[in-house]
Amino acid sequence: MEYFKEALYQWYHCHKRDLPWRSTRDPYLIWVSEIILQQTRVDQGLPYYERFIRQFPDVHVLSQASDDHLMKQWEGLGYYSRARHLHATAKIISERYQGKFPSDYATVRSLKGIGDYTAAAIVSIAFGAPCAVVDGNVYRVLSRFLGIKDPIDTPGGKKRFQQVAEELLDRNNPGMHNQALMEFGALCCTPRNPGCQTCPLVSGCYAFQHKLKETLPVKSKRIQRKIRYFYFLVAEDKEQVIIEKRTGSDIWKHLYQFPLLEQDYPADEQLLLSMPFLNRSTVNHEDTLPEISREYIHQLTHQEIRARFIRVKHRRLADNFPDGIRINKAEIHTFAFPVLIRNYIQKNFPGEHR
DNA sequence: AACTCGGGGCA
DNA sequence: TGCCCAGAGTT
Incomplete structure (x- = not known):
């Protein structure tokens, strides 16, 4: 050797x-x-x-x-x-x-x-x-x-x-x-x-x-992906927006996100708009109707995230997000988000990036 | 021992 | 699409 x-x-x-x-x-x-x-x-x-x-x-x-x-x-x-x-x-x-x-x-x-x-x-x-x-x-x-x-x-x-x-x-x-x-x-x-x-x-x-350069090294297992459906609620008014911190044993721990509804299957649009969590964002006649984004597909090693953002523009954000964090939109770029969410933010939240 | 944790680059 | 990358921690 x-x-x-x-x-x-x-x-x-x-x-x-x-x-x-x-x-x-x-x-x-x-x-x-x-x-x-x-x-x-x-x-x-x-x-x-x-x-x-x-x-x-x-x-x-x-x-x-x-x-x-x-x-x-x-x-x-x-x-x-x-x-x-x-x-x-x-x-x-x-x-x-x-x-x-x-x-x-x-x-x-x-x-x-x-x-x-x-x-x-x-x-x-x-x-x-x-x-x-x-x-x-x-x-x-x-x-x-x-x-x-x-x-x-x-x-x-x-x-x-x-x-x-x-x-x-x-x-x-x-x-x-x-x-x-x-x-x-x-x-x-x-x-x-x-x-x-x-x-x-x-x-x-x-x-x-031995013409084995394509087969070496050997791996015994192969990865398989599971699909998860994420629906984020983007509740905002003129100045502020609600975010929350991810905890628990899952991906993106200690990063921030918008309030999340997760499903194992794709949500029907009507179903989505009647979701209980949307009620947390009290929509009244002075607010604009929710806008549902395109589906963002995010490939990870062990899972595929398919996400939509349901955006509700309030005339005035009510005090009904007990577990959420109310931040000024101008500060949103100071929080760490998963790339999936950062991509959404960069396209939908004007302002200085970093 | 098997799972899970991200995101990007490559064919 | 599937595989890989100057791997480690949890269950």
Whole structure:
């Protein structure tokens, strides 16, 4: 495997991208970048990273941030529990560790939002600790090059890949080794249309020789989507509109939305207009009739959201939203919304965006 | 072990 | 459309 490693490092030296978290060893910055990059492409995460560290340049500033401001910075990035865990962990580091980021794997691994991958990434990159990372890139590169057919989404398979990665690790420079493996998977050994023509490792690649580059790595399960129907009540008058905060164990926790009626099936329009929740917005003869928006379809990994917005323009918003939050429309852009709702807002609420 | 958490990019 | 992305937490 020395051939593999030498060729990989050579490739990395020539082809690595110039990314901001590569020019620092500040564990805080490494940590933030790793959390943002969980299940997120570099191209998508990069602008969020830049803005995030500008807003929160160190762990103390982050620990002092308000929840809403933090979520606003994360708006649109998805997997919002990452932001919550980041916040909680920043407080722990700021208080219990006096702002000094722990440097051993076990302690780092015990922090909220940091699993096996992220702990290994932080301690290897920031502190040079001999820990091997296993992420989607590593699964792909190792399964293809070595012809490992164990599924990557079962405990047994994960254990196998972890062992192989640890055996392969260059203990002289674990951070560089880990990043080289991942960068190679991201740029050359890609999920589809891998660059085998220009690959420096092709001569030893099991998948290439056996024409298995389309079938490796192996996954045992496949995802299935369920469809949910969301009907949002946009109750407003000239100055104000009603929103509420999402709680409970569901998507978009701690983001805001308009008062919601959810169904497992599409609602008939007449039925919709007679919905009890619409009565919360007392419609009287001085108000305009409800307007029902087009259907917004929002694809997520495990579900498809089909949403409509029922907009009621009141002459004067009554005090009948006990669990809602009454805000000035001019402030609506300071709250974090799911992308689906943000899209609606941008088209239907004039004013300064961000 | 199986589910669930988002959003965007790609063929 | 289905799959994937510098995965982690919950049940």
